[in-house]
Amino acid sequence: MPPSDDRVPPVRSRRDVLKGFGSAAAAVAFLALLEPAAVARPTDGGAKARGLLARLTLDEKIALVHGATDPERLGQAGYLPGVPRLGIPPLRMSDGPAGVNVAASATGLPPVSTLAASFNPELAREYGEVMGREGRTLRMDVLLAPQIELSRALFFSRNKDQTGEDPYLNAQLAVAQIEGVQAQGMLAMAKHYLANNQRNGELNRSDPDDPATNFDFRVDDRTLHEIYLPTWEAVVRAGVASIMAAYNHLNGEWNTENRATLTDILRGELGFEGFVTSDWNSVHSVSVEDGLDMQMPDGTYFGDPLKQAVRDGTIPESAVDTAVTRILGQYDRFGLLDGSRKSARAAIDVEAGARTAREVATQGAVLLANDGALPLGRAALRSLALIGPTAAQVAVSVSGERAYGFEDRMVSPLAALRRSGDTDPRHAVGVDLTGTTVPADVLTPADGTGHGLTRTPAAGGAATTDATVDFTGDQALPLGSSYVWSGTLTPPTSGEYRLMIQAWRGAASLSLDGEQLGSAASPRDGFARKWSSIVPTTDGLDNELVTVTLTGGQAYVVRIAVTGWADTVHDRGPVEVRLAWVTPEQRAADIRAAARLAGQVHTPVVFAFNGSGGSTGGGGDRTTLALPVHQDELIEAVAAANPRTVVVLNVGDPVTMPWRKKVGTILLAGYAGQEGGWATADLLLGRANPGGKLTMTFPKREADHPTLDPAHPERYFGVDGVVTYSEGVFTGYRHFDREGIDPLFCFGHGLSYTRFSYGRLSVSEVRDGLEVSFTVTNTGDRRGAEVPQVYVGAAPHAPVDMPVRTLAAFEQVELRPGQSRRLTLRVDERRMSYWDTAKGRWVLPAGRRKVEVGSSSRDIRLKGTGTPR
Missing domain, CATH: 2.60.120.380 (Jelly Rolls)
Known part of the structure; x- marks a missing residue:
């Protein structure tokens, strides 16, 4: 379609400008005439780093700003050789964000999407501790985690690695993971900076200079500050050691050479003092002056070309010194230079990792609907069938950048139920993935x-x-x-x-x-x-x-x-x-056999999944929210054969459910990690009570979601090579609230095997925010966890359009039957403010604000008001 008159004009990158000059000297002369660029705050890196810098040769400095091949080949993603002459050790980098991904085995944790559903920062900290502890044992120094970009687009293949659609929840869980990782003496590298929310148009690895397949992602300043930067600000304040620059363009520049975001915002505005590393093979120029400190995995640009640029005066050696000092500053901070680093354990504590993995799978399960079929009753246990391949093989996760797990611990839900002694389910494959x-x-x-x-x-x-x-x-x-x-x-x-x-x-x-x-x-x-x-x-x-x-x-x-x-x-x-x-005949026969078995038992439980064949977590985004390989057809057939059908979903982000009205009970178990079979069995049997909450809105139709609205192809598919975040601050549930759209399941939704009541709301004005107090009571007959959520409404006379409600506080609370707890949650002023683009600062609009407390964004139990000071 032709561009509209109000489209943002094309932006020429600094690199493009430089290409227009015939010599390096001419380019340098031209740049000197440009308006002064923001300069990052000076980084001295400490006395040790300064002392080492003075003793390094240019070749040694260059070796510290780009990756190389590890002669020991431990299977990690990246390697920095260090400088043995000066006692600077190598730096080994392992993929995350769900466990340590190297040649040796490590705990197969559930992915971050499952962790996030717990709404439990303490569990997120423990998750980080496992990764940091095992990474150190496996001789790693840097973990490429957490992945903290917001889940903006439903088709994004890596939503399973993220904490959902809300920036406040995202920030709380990211900080906790970083604290856990770094407490073990392991450096955390948060990724991927910035606005890296989809694979479509992100980077054509075969032709990165083709603008037709490498889209420019356009995000306005207010949206950046209110939606995409808050988590980065939080992890910077938490002391994250490194940040990874993403593949995509942002507002006309590649993220790895974007001075506005790497220098002006990240260092100048947010105050980051660690080092910035490129995503692997995402560098397109010698961009050390723009704020990138390290190229991975090699020295294509930051090796000999950088050395030559320093020698011919195109790039000052002081720019290299700045990058090296930032890197050595983190070496020093974590005790890598003087031997004061926290000692690594000699061996992986397999049982400790397994306990955490099982707890994450349990707390991260979300009970979407329940007509009484769960937990399984006596009649169901006497006559039970499990259907689907992930019933007989545990769905640990999908794709890479995670710890695979210990295969001998991968017990399926079917086997776990049989070993429980409570039931002996029958099984039908339904969808044959072995053939x-x-x-x-x-x-x-x-x-x-x-x-x-x-x-x-x-x-x-x-x-x-x-x-x-x-x-x-x-x-x-x-x-x-x-x-x-x-x-x-x-x-x-x-x-x-x-x-x-x-x-x-x-x-x-x-x-x-x-x-x-x-x-x-x-x-x-x-x-x-x-x-x-x-x-x-x-x-x-x-x-x-x-x-x-x-x-x-x-x-x-x-x-x-x-x-x-x-x-x-x-x-x-x-x-x-x-x-x-x-074959087509066998596929149909498998579905008929599953439906026939369903009709022979009291309760059939269908395990459905996403991720087969790379549709989630792989190299390309999804193309539909429907379950793959005819699983919707399978569920329809089973439900027609038996109205007591239960569905267990092994997915990491939303799917559509055309069978929803025919299925009364749905458990979102997520990708469940290596211990997921035991956790799922516990949940089905009632030995554990699901208490997780949705971190992403499930739409009834794809078109209901802002990035898939047919009227706005620019938001995901792109128009003329440009992806525009034209929904602005109205991502996820904010969009559904603003447009009055009923979702399939709303943000924050999650049921329990028990019941909770809310009461006695009070809202107090305190310095820099509000205090919201209320009482939660377990009114059922089972112990269970609830996540009360506090939302604040828009200011009545704000000069900008604000969301109907914004998540401002939450806390997971576990209660015995009949037990009550009084909670007081603080709503920070920032959660009620907007970013004033003209003034370049946060503004708190005057007036009373609606305060809502509920079990989800649509299940509001208490309402009040408060006026922040």
Whole structure:
């Protein structure tokens, strides 16, 4: 569509301007004529850092501002070699944000989306402690966590790694995680700065200079300050050691070279004194003067090009000194320079990590609806069926940048229930993610004769024919084997097929008619994990699943390649590979079998998931909020067979529910971590009481959400290469409140197996805010946790449009039956203010404010008013 007249004009970046000059000298002369740029506050880094800086050569300084390859290859994401001559040790960086992601095993914590639903900062601090403690044990120094960007777009593939749509909740949980990590002597690196809320248009890794596929994200100043910067301000005040600059453009500049955000705001306005690191391969120029201190994972720009720029005078050495001093300042602060750092534990405390993982999975479960089916009663326990692949295999999480977990602890909900002694459920797969080996009679070798596929050694040699590609278990190929299989696949009928390439100890890929459909078991950073799908195959292979529509009788050119892991990859061994599928007929039969079983039992429990095949957490955003692989159809069929159907959702962000009116009980278990099977069993049996709350609004329709409103394609899909945050401060529940839209489930919603009443509200004006006091009573017959939420309304005569209600305070409280507790929560003045763009400061508008206390943003129990001083 053509641009409207009020569109923001194109912004030329500083880098673009420099390209217009014929020489470095001309560029420097031009920049000297520009208006003075804001300068970050001086960073002295302490006496040790200053002393070391004076002794460093230029080459040593350069080595401290970009990544390198770790000679020990521990499987971490990044490595800084240090300067052994001066006693500056290496710095090893592990991916987060849910556990330590290296070659060695670490606790498989539930992702942050599950943690956030607990609304419990103390639990978030414990979560951080586990990561920091285990990171130190595994010889890591920096954890790339927490991920604190706001969940603005429902399609964003990494919402599972974030704490939801509200900046206040986001800030509270981010600070707690950082405190937990850094208390163990581990540096935390908060990511991804700034306005990094979607993959669509974020960065085309194959062509980062193409404006058609690398969108400019436009965010106005008020929205930045009220929605996206509060958490960054909070983590800076909490003393986070490092911040990661994101991939995307923001208001005309790449985030890694955006002086306005890295220097003016982050250092000048927020007062950050740590070091800024690039996201991996996100640097586009030698931008050390703009506020970026370290390039990861290599020195493409901050290596030899930076050294040459210093030598020829294009960049002053003082800019490098500033970056080095910021880095060494954090070395010194954490005791890396003098040996005073907190000692690391010799071994991972597996049981302690497991206890935290189980507690997060329990507290992070949200009871969305309950018609009385949960907890399971005696009749249900005598006649129970579990349906779905994540019932028989625990849904730890999806995709990477997390600790995979200890496989021997991954007990499924089905197994946990059976071991409980209370019930012996039957099981139907419903949706088969392992499939069956593609049979020989639909495969034809490359020469067109017989059945099967032609196998050729990758290094050359004689070709042979294999009836099927199923080299697993005792039939695994020798260590290091590399082969290509070729020929055609001719499906017997037309329809939708699920094709799976399954492998372990060898990287495998599948192509159809020349197009690569997927790959499995590919190593990264010297190791591989089984996370191509929501769960591995039932026999333990990594499993890439792709849905394709094929025409019966038509021959499709198929190619399978497997490359045995190199000797630099951990856990190398015999190579397993398999080509499997689920035919349209088998898919329909699986659903019929599940519905038939549902009709034979008192209570069927359907476990539904998102994340199969990379739709959540992978390299690209989602394209729909519907459950994948026909799970809506499965739930409809089961519910039609038995009205007592219960649904357990293993998802990390909202999904639509076309079957909602047919299902009375829904438990959002989330991605549940390595101990999630036990936690889910506890919740179903009533041994634990769900008390989690939604951190994102679930819409009834995709179009109800501000970023998916068809009238505003600029908000997510982009218009002419520009994504505009035109919803402004009305993100998430603020949008639903402003527009009067009823959500499927609102922000802050979550039921319990017990009941809570609220009473005796009082609102007091105190210095810099309000104090809100009220009483919460457990009026049911079970112990349970509730999260009372305080919301403040808009100022009556504010000069700007303010949200109907804004979350201003909350506290998780656990009560025995009949127990009451008086709570007093403080509402800070900032939560009632707006950012005045003309004055460049926060303004508290005059007048009385509505104060609401409730169990969710739409379940308001108490109302009052207060006038902040």
